[in-house]
Amino acid sequence: MTTQTATLVPSYVQGAWWTPESSEGATPVRDANTGELLAHVSTAGLDLAGVVDYGRTVGQAGLGRLTLHQRALKLRDLAQYLNAHREELYELSYKTGATRIDSMIDVDGGIGVLFTFSSKGRRELPNSDVIVDGAAEPLSKDGSFIGEHIYTRIPGVAAQINAFNFPVWGMLEKFAPAFVAGVPTIVKPATPTGFLTEAVVRLIVDSGLLPEGSLQLISGSARNLLDVMDYRDLLSFTGSASTANRLKTHPNVIEGGVRLTVETDSLNAAILGPDAVPGTPEFEAFVKAVVTEMTVKAGQKCTAIRRTIVPQELVDDVVAAIGERITQRVVVGDPRAEGVTMGALASLEQLRDVRGAVDAMLAAGGELAYGTLDAPQVRTAHGQQAVVPDGAFMTPVVLTWSDVEAEAVHSREAFGPVTSVLGYTDLSEAIRLAAKGAGSLVATVCTNDGDTARALTVGIAGHHGRVHVLNRETARTSTGHGSPVPHLVHGGPGRAGGGEELGGIRAVKHHMQRTAVQGSPNLLTAITGVWHTGAARNTAGAPEFGGQPGVVHPFRKSLAELRIGDAFASPLRRVTREDIEDFAAKTGDTFYAHTDAAAAEANPFFPGVVAHGYLLVSWAAGLFVEPAPGPVLANYGLENLRFITPVPAGDSIRITLTAKKITPRVTDVYGEVCWDAVIQNQDGDIVATYDVLTLVEKENTTYANWPAGA
Structure with a gap:
């Protein structure tokens, strides 16, 4: 599977593949490793109102003919179909700068979400189109009038605007719960890596497994999408806080009732407990976790560890251990070259942004403790050119701060292979430093001491969507700091956006309306498909x-x-x-x-x-x-x-x-x-x-x- 050079990446809308009549003004998309022109992206002339209407009509009708279980079963079949095409997707994923492991996280992770929601949907939900929420409430003395809550699907579309870093997982983790709920999805991927999303959507369409209208793809700009959405619809956004803030102020959100959930900037932290000194399993696991989060997807993860918070007396030890592990294990270059373990950033524009962020942090008091902002040397590996001047390559960087209160380290995110090591004097300061991120997706607490684990977790939980507690018992089995799992919520308060995604059946219900219903036991039995006390x-x-x-x-x-x-x-x-x-x-x-x-x-x-x-x-x-x-x-x-x-x-x-x-x-x-x-x-x-x-x-x-x- 390949994308033809300089062609337009198509959209899939209203039941057909669509491209603009002209490529004039289209945005170029390049191989992140070589700079080779891959394609152009444009939505000039696309009828967004027609796309939304098609989802609300054709998509809603097709999904409405299936029960929750039937929709969940189709996700299983789709996951199996995509599993058979993973190698094709890996090959295409290399062009985004992703290594084989990065691609597995993205592709296999997305497919795994489909499997999980298929299983949970059939195991935990009724084989119906109505979900009962809680017990019935008696509203009359004789029991003839009762009330309860039910969930039914929202009557519109679930649109998703995604970031460039996970073009497969980012789509499927939002699509799966929406599909089980019975809500059609409109996908708008990020331009630099949207060609990989298009390839997955093409496979899904070719499979013939889904009802028509249940999935549409917009390849390119969708700036006016909110203009044609209303209270029936849901928009899920992953990206920058500045863009999210513009979405939040749109009249159709403020006045029109569009449901908006966002996941934005997140200065995630990892806290090393005082007991986790060099030589302990916890210290080793902590350093491994930090380096992994710096280098997987070249640090381009919303869950990456941006602030590494450690006891003051261990700052030098931690920096040295991180540097040693990077030196021994990380080879930067084209992921198609043998021996490379960290690929390019997604684009030259992204490389420029990350270097700019690091420069700003250095100007604000940060010190370069490991790595360099210089471009990696042009080199070959086993006869293959691993680093070329037109590639978006960057070596990992570790910063330290004499002033751990510096505003820049707690507010500026370098969305690449960058972390800052901060020293704390006691647990209360560690908690305060973590909280200065003003709301984050995830934090790791690494300790083998129960009291320390409780103090840190309870202290930071209100500022984080997820807390990953790491010690010697979980070092081998943990899914990791930066890996959201479909069973648990993914999101965080404050700067992280305040939304929630995934979370098992919670995510399905996120695409449904909870409604209070009142009536007789007989009629509520008829409505819900569940017998109520007092019914015939x-x-x-x-x-x-x-x-x-x-x-x-x-x-x-x-x-x-x-x-x-x-x-x-x-x-x-x-x-x-x-x-x-x-x-x-x-x-x-x-x-x-x-x-x-x-x-x-x-x-x-x-x-x-x-x-x-x-x-x-x-x-x-x-x-x-x-x-x-x-x-x-x-x-x-x-x-x-x-x-x-x-x-x-x-x-x-x-x-x-x-x-x-x-x-x-x-x-x-x-x-x-x-x-x-x-x-x-x-x-x-x-x-x-x-x-x-x-x-x-x-x-x-x-x-x-x-x-x-x-």
């Missing part, structure tokens, strides 16, 4: 407790036959003192409330000796179970178990079991059924409540001809 039942079992003639036990029904509200009401079973004593003896649970009448009567919670809660739950299973083989394949657990009313000897219990939620699995011949279970005594008082979880066949095939009672 179709009850089998004991007539004296609501069982209706001719109704089949719900455990005899496959998912094809089972309906929300199908229920079973059991007869009563009497509890004797002998039952309680026998359970205590056989289980070893001889807690005094079950064995000592005097002690039990002295307890304010019990009327005397009472039955074990787990005895009652066990008996309840015996009361509701249908013993013959059938579509119920397994019981895989209980949830939300609460014991409410004690049951003394002489009382009786019964149970009502109601199909509360049915979740067919898209890829399996069975699904999950959550049953509402309520144990009551002979007076109708509630003894216990819980949910029973079972796996049930979609079709009653395995035991279809099994004789009842066999």
Whole structure:
């Protein structure tokens, strides 16, 4: 896969590939390592309003025909498809200055996000288009009027404007949760590396896996995108704080209600604990982490360590150790040349910006402790030209500061292979220095002392979106300071933008509207697909407790036959003192409330000796179970178990079991059924409540001809 020299990088909009009629005024895109002209980028004449409208109409319709599970499954299929094309993407990624490892982080990391959201979406969400948020709230004394919250997808588009440093991961980490939520995505990548994003989108389109309109690509400027968005839409921005501030002041954000989330400049810190002296595993792990963050993607990471905060007496040791590791392990050059471990910055413009930032920091009091701002020497490696004058190459740089309070080190970000080492005298100063970043995406705390870890973490948590705690136990298994994971939120307060991305199902809900709904139990059951207490039942079992003639036990029904509200009401079973004593003896649970009448009567919670809660739950299973083989394949657990009313000897219990939620699995011949279970005594008082979880066949095939009672 290659991008033709000097051609226009196309956009994919309104169901087709599109390029401007002319390349006049287009922006050139060059190989970061060689300066070779790769292509031009332009959106002159692109109908942005039409792009947004296409997402709102065609994209929304296509995604709306799928459930949450079906959309999540398509992400799995897409991830597998892209996995088969990784080598093509790696080859193209080299032109952005990325090494093989950098490309794996970007490409494999993005694909991994698809896998994660596919798995979590199918495991944690209903196979529906509505997500219930929390328990129902009674709003009337008789239970006829209740309320709760639901999530449904926003009715517009999710547009994303991304930075140049992760052209694949940056797109897919925003696309995945939006797609599961059912919201069409419009991608606007950064110009220097957008050709790699275009290649991924082309693969996605060629796969034919996604509904039409669910993904569109704008290759080039989209300055007027916000002009055609409104309250139905969401814009997610990753880039500079100055651009983010302009977006925040747009009338369609301030007055029009466009949802805006931003991730911007972040002067992330790494703090070395006083116990992590040279020779300890923590010191070694810390230095490794700092150098990794300086050199992966040539330091062009929003999560890179910009401020290395260490005990004052260890400043020289840390600088020396960082320098030694860089000298031994880092070779700057074209990543296609053998032996190179750090590639070029994304462009000559980016190189100029980083050098300018370092010059400004030196003028503000920083001192060059390691490295140089001079261009790396032109050289070859194993007959290959590794560094050429037109490449955007820069060697790693370490700064130190005699004045650790200097404003520049806590406000100026050199977005490249640069870090500053700052000394602190005590933990309170370390916390204060970290906080001077005015809000960051991530900080590392490196210590093997629990008290130090707690003091530093609690002290800085309010200023950071993520805290990575590093010690000898996690040195080999940690995903690293600079690696956001799809399971946890990625974002940070203050300077970092105040937004949140990723975070597992939180990210899916970020693309949905939470709405309070109020009504009767029957109507809320119809709206949510989840049975509510007080809603109608179709009850089998004991007539004296609501069982209706001719109704089949719900455990005899496959998912094809089972309906929300199908229920079973059991007869009563009497509890004797002998039952309680026998359970205590056989289980070893001889807690005094079950064995000592005097002690039990002295307890304010019990009327005397009472039955074990787990005895009652066990008996309840015996009361509701249908013993013959059938579509119920397994019981895989209980949830939300609460014991409410004690049951003394002489009382009786019964149970009502109601199909509360049915979740067919898209890829399996069975699904999950959550049953509402309520144990009551002979007076109708509630003894216990819980949910029973079972796996049930979609079709009653395995035991279809099994004789009842066999």
